[in-house]
Amino acid sequence: MSLITALQAGQQRASAASTWRRLLAVAPAVLILILVVFAAFFPGLFAEEANLRPNPGAVALPPSAEHWLGTDLSGRDIYTRIVFGTGLTLSVGIRVVLVAGLIGLVVGLLAGLGPRWLDAAITRVTEVLLAFPELLIALAVVAILGRGPESVVIGVTTALLPAYLRQGRVYSVLARSTGFVEAAKVLGVPRRRIAVRHIMPSVARPLLVLMILGFGSAVTTAAGLTFLGLGMESGVDEWGVMMQEGRNRLGDAWWITSMAGFALLITVVAVSWLGRWVARTVQRGER
Amino acid sequence: MTRTTAQRVGSRFLRPGALWRALGRRISAAALVLWGAASLAFLVLAAVPGDPVDIMLGPHSTASPEARADIRERWGLNLPLWQQYLLALWRPLTGDFGISYQQQRPVTAILAEQLPHTLLLAVVAMALAIAIAVGAAAFTRRGIFRSIVQLLEPVAVAAPTFWLALTLASVFSYGLGWFPAIGGNPVQQLVLPAIALAVPLAGTLGQLLRDGLDEADRQPFAETARARGLGTVGLVWRHTLRHAASGTVTMAGTLFGWLLGGAVLVESVFARPGLGRVALDAIMGRDLQVVMALVLFAGVVFVIITLVVDALVAFLDPRTRRGGDRA
Numbered sequence: 001m002s003l004i005t006a007l008q009a010g011q012q013r014a015s016a017a018s019t020w021r022r023l024l025a026v027a028p029a030v031l032i033l034i035l036v037v038f039a040a041f042f043p044g045l046f047a048e049e050a051n052l053r054p055n056p057g058a059v060a061l062p063p064s065a066e067h068w069l070g071t072d073l074s075g076r077d078i079y080t081r082i083v084f085g086t087g088l089t090l091s092v093g094i095r096v097v098l099v100a101g102l103i104g105l106v107v108g109l110l111a112g113l114g115p116r117w118l119d120a121a122i123t124r125v126t127e128v129l130l131a132f133p134e135l136l137i138a139l140a141v142v143a144i145l146g147r148g149p150e151s152v153v154i155g156v157t158t159a160l161l162p163a164y165l166r167q168g169r170v171y172s173v174l175a176r177s178t179g180f181v182e183a184a185k186v187l188g189v190p191r192r193r194i195a196v197r198h199i200m201p202s203v204a205r206p207l208l209v210l211m212i213l214g215f216g217s218a219v220t221t222a223a224g225l226t227f228l229g230l231g232m233e234s235g236v237d238e239w240g241v242m243m244q245e246g247r248n249r250l251g252d253a254w255w256i257t258s259m260a261g262f263a264l265l266i267t268v269v270a271v272s273w274l275g276r277w278v279a280r281t282v283q284r285g286e287r
Numbered sequence: 288m289t290r291t292t293a294q295r296v297g298s299r300f301l302r303p304g305a306l307w308r309a310l311g312r313r314i315s316a317a318a319l320v321l322w323g324a325a326s327l328a329f330l331v332l333a334a335v336p337g338d339p340v341d342i343m344l345g346p347h348s349t350a351s352p353e354a355r356a357d358i359r360e361r362w363g364l365n366l367p368l369w370q371q372y373l374l375a376l377w378r379p380l381t382g383d384f385g386i387s388y389q390q391q392r393p394v395t396a397i398l399a400e401q402l403p404h405t406l407l408l409a410v411v412a413m414a415l416a417i418a419i420a421v422g423a424a425a426f427t428r429r430g431i432f433r434s435i436v437q438l439l440e441p442v443a444v445a446a447p448t449f450w451l452a453l454t455l456a457s458v459f460s461y462g463l464g465w466f467p468a469i470g471g472n473p474v475q476q477l478v479l480p481a482i483a484l485a486v487p488l489a490g491t492l493g494q495l496l497r498d499g500l501d502e503a504d505r506q507p508f509a510e511t512a513r514a515r516g517l518g519t520v521g522l523v524w525r526h527t528l529r530h531a532a533s534g535t536v537t538m539a540g541t542l543f544g545w546l547l548g549g550a551v552l553v554e555s556v557f558a559r560p561g562l563g564r565v566a567l568d569a570i571m572g573r574d575l576q577v578v579m580a581l582v583l584f585a586g587v588v589f590v591i592i593t594l595v596v597d598a599l600v601a602f603l604d605p606r607t608r609r610g611g612d613r614a
Contacts, residue, residue: 127316128323130541131589132582135548139570140578144335220447224552227449228567243450247556250457258457261450268445276441 022281029273036267040087051077052084052237060253070255073245078255082263085237088149090267093219095153097211100164100218103157104210108168108203112176113195119169126165134159138221142230152231156221160214167210168203175202205282212275216268223264239264317590321583322376328582329375332575339364339575343388362388375575379583385576389568394580397565405561408553409546411481416488417539423489424496425523436493443490448549452483452556469558480553487549488542495538499531506530533604540596544589 039046055075063070069078111122129137141155175181176199184194225231226240227247234241239260246256339362340355341348350358359365363374378385384394423440427433459465459479466475503509504527512526551563562581569577 124319124323127320128327130544131320131324131586133544133548133585135551136566136570136581136585139551139567140331143570143573144331216445220445223447224449227552228555230571243447243453247453250453251461254454254457254461257450257453261447261454264447264450265442265445269441272441272445 026274026277029270032270036086039083040090043084047080047083051080063255069259072256078259081237081242082260085239089239092149092153092222093215096156096218097215099157100161101207101211104164104168104207105203107165108172109195111169112172122169126162129162135224138225139230142225147233152222152225156218159221160218164210167206171203171206172199175199209275209279209282212278213272215271219268321586324582324586325376328579329372332578335573339388375579384580387577388574389572394576398580401560401562401565405550405563408480408550411477412484412546415481415485416492419489420492420496423493424500425528428519440490440494443486446487448483448487449552449556451486452553455479455483480557480559483553484546484549492535492539496531496535499534500527503527503530529603533600536599537596540592543592547585
């Protein structure tokens with residue numbers, strides 16, 4: 001075996017080991033997310049639906065062996081409510097990042113490939129949206145559309161959109177001036193094909209990272225709306241609603257607000273952990 | 288690289304033509320942003336269902352149609368929409384921000400009264416966030432503390448502001464009694480709200496700063512400095528912090544706008560006065576004049592912050608400066 005092939009073999013072994021280590025680094029986050037996804041789709045596996053019924057005899061009880069996370073103001077078991085609220089809470093965040101990511105992709109491609117005036121117009125509109133504080137945009141939209149999951153999704157998407165528009169535009173403009181796109185143009189590849197085959201992947205990848213990392217702000221912004229009374233309808237099994245319900249009982253029943261918040265915190269941390277891992281992996285792939 | 292930094296900065300700013308051109312471009316871009324923001328706000332509020340007169344009079348009013356017509360006349364609500372739009376744009380230029388429908392007071396008086404509370408909160412929170420971020424990123428370059436901080440940062444980023452505020456209140460006001468939930472002196476009133484706003488900011492800025500420092504560490508100049516015998520701390524303070532700071536400063540500027548939104552939540556939790564509550568009431572009550580003034584205010588703040596950030600980044604990172612003749 002020559003020296004060079006020996007070195008290469010060593011390198012390959014090292015990279016295989018580091019791949020394992022990289023996968024291991026994200027394992028806890030993935031484990032948490034698997035649990036969360038299961039709770040969203042099969043809440044019955046984790047808790048009994050019967051405990052969702054109000055129980056006047058067990059109002060605002062502290063955490064105990066019987067009620068792990070305590071009970072709320074109408075005597076419902078908080079752990080059970082958190083489990084059954086997983087689906088609705090997370091679906092809002094997921095819908096927001098999907099819609100925002102898709103709009104960012106399409107508008108970004110239009111800005112990068114369309115005429116100059118369109119690019120300028122998109123840049124200006126993004127700047128105007130950036131000038132508004134996020135939460136105020138979302139508030140205004142929900143104030144117009146009324147409360148409920150759909151208007152929360154629309155409001156939060158509008159509020160968070162500027163970052164996606166900007167990201168989409170930046171990467172499509174960057175991709176436009178790369179060698180392989182120039183080469184495709186010289187070869188006479190049709191514009192639409194250049195857009196889809198050559199530019200879209202370089203725009204979609206950073207947008208995907210932004211979507212995963214942006215999931216947290218989507219969920220927390222939605223919860224903030226609910227807290228201000230302009231989000232989900234009250235009484236729904238949703239983490240933001242649960243946090244809101246306990247706000248006037250901080251002195252004697254802190255667990256009502258805190259527990260749902262912890263659930264949110266753990267989920268968002270796991271998602272952003274995964275997001276940072278994906279970002280690093282994508283960067284490595286590009287290098 | 289024969290000229291010193293001072294000369295390079297000077298050469299950019301002392302060439303009068305370039306300076307005026309750059310300034311003119313900046314001002315026209317800023318005016319465009321403000322016009323767009325004001326127009327968007329007007330459109331959105333015009334699309335809102337409901338009669339502003341009802342808002343002014345309250346839900347149970349028994350005012351006569353004549354009185355209502357009188358109010359329409361006085362507020363210009365019977366004009367065609369395009370005239371209302373032009374008025375809404377023109378009046379702020381003359382310094383007239385109108386009168387709040389809800390409070391029946393000049394908008395400028397409301398803003399002047401509430402702005403100091405929010406400004407103080409935002410500035411203290413930002414300063415606290417930057418101090419925590421620099422401390423957490425620059426002093427824990429390696430070892431166990433780095434791991435701890437790296438574990439805490441995502442948690443800080445993910446914590447919803449209002450939940451953090453509520454949790455702080457339940458621990459430190461209701462549990463330990465360190466800060467009274469109601470009353471107390473101004474400093475006591477400021478501590479918990481500022482921390483609640485600063486923690487997510489500090490997490491975001493700290494992560495960014497650490498990534499920047501890590502990247503700077505891999506640059507040849509860092510290698511050179513280490514080869515000269517500079518220790519970890521010296522390297523950070525003399526070289527890499529400055530290299531890493533420009534991205535963090537840009538992010539801090541972006542997040543200042545977020546602070547205004549966060550103030551809505553924190554002021555609501557702690558029952559503090561301030562622009563956040565004014566904004567919330569105005570949006571809920573469709574108080575056009577107040578919303579318009581707030582939009583213009585947020586736009587002006589955004590423009591100023593962008594200017595300051597660009598100047599700071601140019602100062603920190605010479606690569607971003609354009610030559611005087613190209614500017």
